[in-house]
Amino acid sequence: MAHRVVIVGGGAAGMQTALELKSRGIEPVIVERDIELGGKARGWYKLFPSFTPAGDVMRPLAERVKRERIRCFYGQEVTEFAPDGVILRSGERIPADAVVVATGFTLFDAHRKQEYGYGLYDNVLTSVDLERMMNSGAVTLADGSMPRRIAILHCVGSRDEKVCQKHCSKVCCITGVKQAIELKQMFPEADIFNFYMDIRMFGPGYEELYREAQERHNIHFVRGRISEAAETINKRIQIKAEDTLTGRPLRMTVDMLVLLVGMSANYENAELAKRAGLELSPNGFFRTVDSFLGAVRSQREGIFFAGAATAPKSLADTLAEASLTASAVDEYLKNSFNK
Amino acid sequence: MTFFAPFTIPFIVGTIFLFVAVATKWILWIARLPKVDRRLIAHNFFSLGTLAAIWEVVRESLLHAKIFRRNPLLGFMHMSLAFGWFLLIVVGWIETIVYLGFEMIPLQGHVFFKYFMPLNGIEAHIPLFEQLMDALLLLVLTGVALAWFKRIASKAMGMRRATKHVLFDRIALSALWFIFPARLVAESLTAALYGGNGFLTGTLGGFIGELLPTEVLTTLYEPAWWFYSSALGLFFVAMPFSRYMHIFTEIPLIFLRRWRLRPTLERKSYDNFEVEACSRCGICIDPCQLQEDLGIHDTQSVYFLRDRRYNMLSLKVANNCLMCGRCEAVCPVGINLTTLRINSRAKRRNIPHEGRYRYLTSLDRSSGEGKVGYFAGCMSSLTPAVQHSMERIFEAVGEAVWYADKDGGVCCGRPLMLSGETDAARKMVAYNTDLFRRHEITTLVTSCPICLRSFRENYHLDGIEVLHHSQYLDRLIAEGRLSVKQGEESYSYHDPCELGRGSEVYDEPRRVIEAVGELREPRHSRRDALCCGSSLANTVIGDEQQLRIARRMTRELEETAADAIVTACPLCHKAIARSTHHTVVDIAEVVARNIAE
Ligand code: SF4
Ligand code: SF4
Ligand code: SF4
Numbered sequence: 053m054a055h056r057v058v059i060v061g062g063g064a065a066g067m068q069t070a071l072e073l074k075s076r077g078i079e080p081v082i083v084e085r086d087i088e089l090g091g092k093a094r095g096w097y098k099l100f101p102s103f104t105p106a107g108d109v110m111r112p113l114a115e116r117v118k119r120e121r122i123r124c125f126y127g128q129e130v131t132e133f134a135p136d137g138v139i140l141r142s143g144e145r146i147p148a149d150a151v152v153v154a155t156g157f158t159l160f161d162a163h164r165k166q167e168y169g170y171g172l173y174d175n176v177l178t179s180v181d182l183e184r185m186m187n188s189g190a191v192t193l194a195d196g197s198m199p200r201r202i203a204i205l206h207c208v209g210s211r212d213e214k215v216c217q218k219h220c221s222k223v224c225c226i227t228g229v230k231q232a233i234e235l236k237q238m239f240p241e242a243d244i245f246n247f248y249m250d251i252r253m254f255g256p257g258y259e260e261l262y263r264e265a266q267e268r269h270n271i272h273f274v275r276g277r278i279s280e281a282a283e284t285i286n287k288r289i290q291i292k293a294e295d296t297l298t299g300r301p302l303r304m305t306v307d308m309l310v311l312l313v314g315m316s317a318n319y320e321n322a323e324l325a326k327r328a329g330l331e332l333s334p335n336g337f338f339r340t341v342d343s344f345l346g347a348v349r350s351q352r353e354g355i356f357f358a359g360a361a362t363a364p365k366s367l368a369d370t371l372a373e374a375s376l377t378a379s380a381v382d383e384y385l386k387n388s389f390n391k
Numbered sequence: 392m393t394f395f396a397p398f399t400i401p402f403i404v405g406t407i408f409l410f411v412a413v414a415t416k417w418i419l420w421i422a423r424l425p426k427v428d429r430r431l432i433a434h435n436f437f438s439l440g441t442l443a444a445i446w447e448v449v450r451e452s453l454l455h456a457k458i459f460r461r462n463p464l465l466g467f468m469h470m471s472l473a474f475g476w477f478l479l480i481v482v483g484w485i486e487t488i489v490y491l492g493f494e495m496i497p498l499q500g501h502v503f504f505k506y507f508m509p510l511n512g513i514e515a516h517i518p519l520f521e522q523l524m525d526a527l528l529l530l531v532l533t534g535v536a537l538a539w540f541k542r543i544a545s546k547a548m549g550m551r552r553a554t555k556h557v558l559f560d561r562i563a564l565s566a567l568w569f570i571f572p573a574r575l576v577a578e579s580l581t582a583a584l585y586g587g588n589g590f591l592t593g594t595l596g597g598f599i600g601e602l603l604p605t606e607v608l609t610t611l612y613e614p615a616w617w618f619y620s621s622a623l624g625l626f627f628v629a630m631p632f633s634r635y636m637h638i639f640t641e642i643p644l645i646f647l648r649r650w651r652l653r654p655t656l657e658r659k660s661y662d663n664f665e666v667e668a669c670s671r672c673g674i675c676i677d678p679c680q681l682q683e684d685l686g687i688h689d690t691q692s693v694y695f696l697r698d699r700r701y702n703m704l705s706l707k708v709a710n711n712c713l714m715c716g717r718c719e720a721v722c723p724v725g726i727n728l729t730t731l732r733i734n735s736r737a738k739r740r741n742i743p744h745e746g747r748y749r750y751l752t753s754l755d756r757s758s759g760e761g762k763v764g765y766f767a768g769c770m771s772s773l774t775p776a777v778q779h780s781m782e783r784i785f786e787a788v789g790e791a792v793w794y795a796d797k798d799g800g801v802c803c804g805r806p807l808m809l810s811g812e813t814d815a816a817r818k819m820v821a822y823n824t825d826l827f828r829r830h831e832i833t834t835l836v837t838s839c840p841i842c843l844r845s846f847r848e849n850y851h852l853d854g855i856e857v858l859h860h861s862q863y864l865d866r867l868i869a870e871g872r873l874s875v876k877q878g879e880e881s882y883s884y885h886d887p888c889e890l891g892r893g894s895e896v897y898d899e900p901r902r903v904i905e906a907v908g909e910l911r912e913p914r915h916s917r918r919d920a921l922c923c924g925s926s927l928a929n930t931v932i933g934d935e936q937q938l939r940i941a942r943r944m945t946r947e948l949e950e951t952a953a954d955a956i957v958t959a960c961p962l963c964h965k966a967i968a969r970s971t972h973h974t975v976v977d978i979a980e981v982v983a984r985n986i987a988e
Contacts, residue, residue, distance in 0.1 A: 172779060
């Protein structure tokens, strides 16, 4: 009989791991909290740095999961996991020979940086809202008009001790560059300003895209964090920042403010880790054995990780890591059960 | 009779030393008082305040009523030592006078009366005195026993931590512990040799008399009195340098305070009275969250005052304080701990360059017009929902409002004051005062308790009523100008330090919440409320530590299981919001959401 592996989470990491396990003759079971597969990448518009439509990556994955007849539980939350299975909120237990935690991350709640006025001012949105708008085909201001000046703010809920998020979320810089270009293409007349602390262009093609944004698209990059935003009478947003390159305070009025929200650890991680006897990293993500050969293994045999459950990751990195997870699980099952 | 014996020398020397030392201190402190303070004394000397002070001295310095209220056992300990000893002196005095008339009897004659006048030397002996003196001695001895007990088991007296003492305190304390047992032994021996009927010394004397042969008793007799006298002498010598100086400082302090002297943002001679009035009772240690949450044990008010008194105050100790006022709220002596802390910092302040604030001269970013001024405060620009809500409320009641800082204003100055930069702060105070005057407002509403406190304490805004927005909202609702819907939601309220303990505003926010929903109280609330940890006053602890303080405080709010956590300070709001997943709102938001259409 095939070994059974329960995968907690049906996002990109979970689906890819499941498919890899299946191809190795192992029986994967996905438990997804939502009512469908896809996770955070669902509803995303285009992927950096190549502007590949997100659907082109996510759709085939979901279709293959269906085609391979991988068993999925939907709308079910895992409240506890151990190497021999998981327990659902309903109390039901799914036994397994190994467990993969692919629970991903939580988007930083922009309301928590109240000084940027998210939820308070109509024309302040998050990078995620912007993707949704682009997906639906209509990016406009709240009154339906077109923005002429846009500010994009990096590191919202990342690298910010004041909201207890010290880590860098890794993908938002390149997302900011990507969205700036997309906005510029949509509104060629508009002025676009990216406010950043550092620009982190770690991936292949990223730095090139960043140059292109400046040279070809004339996007302005201002080094400095916005300190606060306020709404003017005509619903524009007045921002205050310091341009740290020129060392001057700066005030500017824009039509739209996009907040590049970071990746936070899931709130539930603490409880799940405690029950499973695992440790978390200081930033609340799951801790792996190390970041080299043990990058997908937990401190407990039989519990594995895939994707952003352990740290902020891009979609590309997540997919690559999922294959690694599958092979680690395979090796573990062979060693422990087929002696 | 000469009333002299060699054993009295330590006592006499000690007493003279004590007298000279205390008198010198008092004279110096008073002579150095600034003119304003001396004028206050002259002005209020013949006033009801003086009578009130006398009564307060009895109540606090002798009976220790405040400590009693806090913990009866602890109160009894302090009372039996102070009041018991006081009565011993007074009754002893009367006793000598009754027996010997109003003759000039030297001090040691009163104190060592039993030695000079043992029972068989008195003809018309009055037993009542003997019993009374024994009863008082027993009272004091109980106090001493309790003091011992407190050292080993401070918890039983409602104190988790007792003070760590300096050398002089230890000398004085050890001497103090020996004084009364020594007196008991000396008087009992006297009773054994020369007779005595007191229920304590008499009985004990009779017992010893039977147990020991007379030779032994006579050999022990003089040394026992020597020991008693030496303990007293040693105590008196150590006293002016130890915490026991508080006995002679609290009394003038009570008078000066009744004559309206107060510490200010800058040091002055009056501070000496406050600093040395600290008995190092240690009551202020337990409430300090730096101690409880962070394990910092050297910065609490008792240690701060101690260090300042002995001139060994480090910047770190002066700065490591949230100025939450939790210690001040329980201090039985009523020392102005926050102000003293501020003026310790101010000692090292920078004198700003004149040109530095020149930009203030022509600055006016205010908008709108009305008799009511609204000053959101710099911190409120980080929580814009507060401003928004206030604007909606002003609109709903049709208030004509002048917005002082909607488009950015000048800081109220308190953050600078808290870090001791009083000169720089004065520039802000002058600027804002002028701004308010120029726009002729009669009411000033602020959303920030930090600003509220500085407007009230550090500004002279006569003719302008200063209100926190919770007070203003309470008034609008009470007067029927603003109608709100009573909803189902429950709210647990966090008292901001500067609003509660700092400005004594407790009821208004609660009434406002009750007008729109159900109010729930966390375990510590009102005067006892915990600090959120994000105080601007502490420049020593780091972000992680602030967070630890906030987490414990927030947990108590969460435990009420209310639908939302409500506070009334932008700084507290930020601190709570980052340590919980529950909804956190300002009181203005709660009201704005519940305006009845
Ligand atoms: S990737 Fe860029 S925007 Fe995102 S947290 Fe890191 S530095 Fe900030
Ligand atoms: S400051 Fe007040 S509470 Fe603290 S030790 Fe001194 S007298 Fe006691
Ligand atoms: S004001 Fe607060 S933080 Fe400072 S010593 Fe007192 S209790 Fe501790």
